Amino acid sequence: MEESPLYRWLHLLGLLALSYLVLKQVWTLLIGIKTHILSRWWRTNLKKKYGGWAVVTGATDGIGKAYAMELARRGFDVVLISRNVEKLQKVAQEIEKQSRRQTKIIQLDFTGGSEIYPKVEKALKDLDIGILVNNVGMTYHSELKRFLDVPDINKGINNIINCNLLSMVHMTRIVLPRMVVRKKGLIINLSSATGARPYPMATMYGATKAFMDFFSRSLHYEYRSDGITVQSVLPHYVSTNMTHNMDTNILVKTSNDYAQEALNTVGYTHRTNGCLSHCLQSYILDHLLSETIMTFLILHFISDYTINLMIKKLKVK
Numbered sequence: 001m002e003e004s005p006l007y008r009w010l011h012l013l014g015l016l017a018l019s020y021l022v023l024k025q026v027w028t029l030l031i032g033i034k035t036h037i038l039s040r041w042w043r044t045n046l047k048k049k050y051g052g053w054a055v056v057t058g059a060t061d062g063i064g065k066a067y068a069m070e071l072a073r074r075g076f077d078v079v080l081i082s083r084n085v086e087k088l089q090k091v092a093q094e095i096e097k098q099s100r101r102q103t104k105i106i107q108l109d110f111t112g113g114s115e116i117y118p119k120v121e122k123a124l125k126d127l128d129i130g131i132l133v134n135n136v137g138m139t140y141h142s143e144l145k146r147f148l149d150v151p152d153i154n155k156g157i158n159n160i161i162n163c164n165l166l167s168m169v170h171m172t173r174i175v176l177p178r179m180v181v182r183k184k185g186l187i188i189n190l191s192s193a194t195g196a197r198p199y200p201m202a203t204m205y206g207a208t209k210a211f212m213d214f215f216s217r218s219l220h221y222e223y224r225s226d227g228i229t230v231q232s233v234l235p236h237y238v239s240t241n242m243t244h245n246m247d248t249n250i251l252v253k254t255s256n257d258y259a260q261e262a263l264n265t266v267g268y269t270h271r272t273n274g275c276l277s278h279c280l281q282s283y284i285l286d287h288l289l290s291e292t293i294m295t296f297l298i299l300h301f302i303s304d305y306t307i308n309l310m311i312k313k314l315k316v317k
C-alpha cells in the first residue's frame with residue numbers, strides 16, 4: 001500500500017522531534033561531564049582570575065566553613081562572618097595554621113535588619129574583595145512543619161527573611177560596586193534544591209531559596225559584561241548541623257567534599273547543584289517525576305526522616 005504524503009510528513013516530523021530530544025539529552029550529558037568530571041582536572045585558577053580577599057557569611061560550620069577552608073587552600077585571605085566569636089576565632093586559627101593565609105573576623109547576627117550592615121561596610125572598607133560567598137542560612141524550625149504549626153511564627157518569618165534574603169542582598173550591595181570597578185569578581189549564593197521545586201513542610205525556607213536562585217541568575221546576566229560571575233548553588237542534602245549531621249552516603253555529601261566539588265564548577269556554570277550526585281538527583285526529579293508524585297514522595301520521605309530523627313534524639317537522651 002502506498003504511503004500518503006501526510007503520513008510521510010508526520011513520519012519526518014516525528015523523527016525530527018525524536019532527534020531533537022535525543023540531542024538535547026546528549027548535550028545535557030556532555031555539559032554535565034564537563035562541569036562535574038573534567039573540572040576536577042581543569043579547575044579555574046580562582047586566585048588568578050579574581051584575586052584579593054574572599055568573604056564568607058555563616059563561616060563557622062558546615063558548608064560555609066568548608067568554603068572558607070577550601071578558598072584559603074586555593075590562596076585566598078578570608079573574612080569570616082558569623083554570630084559566635086569563639087567559633088570565629090577557632091576557624092580563623094585553623095585557616096592560618098593550615099593554609100598560612102590571613103583572616104579577619106566579623107561577629108554579626110544576620111537575623112537583624114538593615115541596621116546591622118554599616119558595621120560590615122566599615123570592616124570591609126579597605127579590603128580588595130575578589131569573592132563573596134553568601135552562605136548564611138537558616139530554617140525557621142529545627143524540625144519540618146506546616147506553615148501555621150511553626151512555633152512563634154511571627155519571629156520565624158522575620159528571622160528567615162532577614163537571614164536568608166536580606167543578608168544576601170545587602171552583602172552584594174556592599175561588595176559589588178568595587179568588583180565592578182576592578183572588572184572582576186565572583187559572588188556565590190547558597191540557594192537550595194528546595195528552591196527549585198515546591199517543598200512542603202519547609203515552605204518559607206524553600207521560598208527564600210527560590211528568591212536567592214532568581215536573584216543570582218538575573219544579577220549574573222546584568223553584571224557579566226563587567227567581569228562579574230554570580231553563581232547560584234542549589235545543594236540537595238549535605239551533612240551539617242542544619243541537617244542534624246545525617247549519615248553521608250551516595251546522596252548525602254560531607255560539607256568538605258561538597259565545597260570542593262562546587263568550587264570546581266566555577267567558570268563552567270553559573271547555576272549548579274554543586275556536585276555530580278546532586279545534579280543527578282535534580283535530573284531525576286525534573287525529568288522523571290511530576291510535581292504531584294514528587295510532593296507526595298517528599299511528604300512521605302519527610303515523615304520517615306522526622307520519625308528517624310526523633311528516634312535518634314531519644315537514643316541520645
Ligand SMILES: NC(=O)c1ccc[n+]([C@@H]2O[C@H](COP(=O)([O-])OP(=O)(O)OC[C@H]3O[C@@H](n4cnc5c(N)ncnc54)[C@H](OP(=O)(O)O)[C@@H]3O)[C@@H](O)[C@H]2O)c1
Binds near residue numbers: 063135239
Ligand atoms: N546542609 C544542607 O543539606 C543544605 C542543603 C541546601 C542548602 N543549604 C544551604 O547552605 C547554607 C549553609 O548551610 P549549612 O547546612 O552549612 O548550615 P549550618 O551547618 O547550620 O551552618 C550555618 C552557619 O551559619 C552561621 N549562622 C547561622 N545563623 C546565623 C545568623 N543568624 N547570623 C550569622 N551567622 C549565622 C552559623 O554559625 P554561628 O552559629 O556561629 O553563627 C554557621 O556557621 C545555608 O544557606 C543553607 O540553606 C544547606
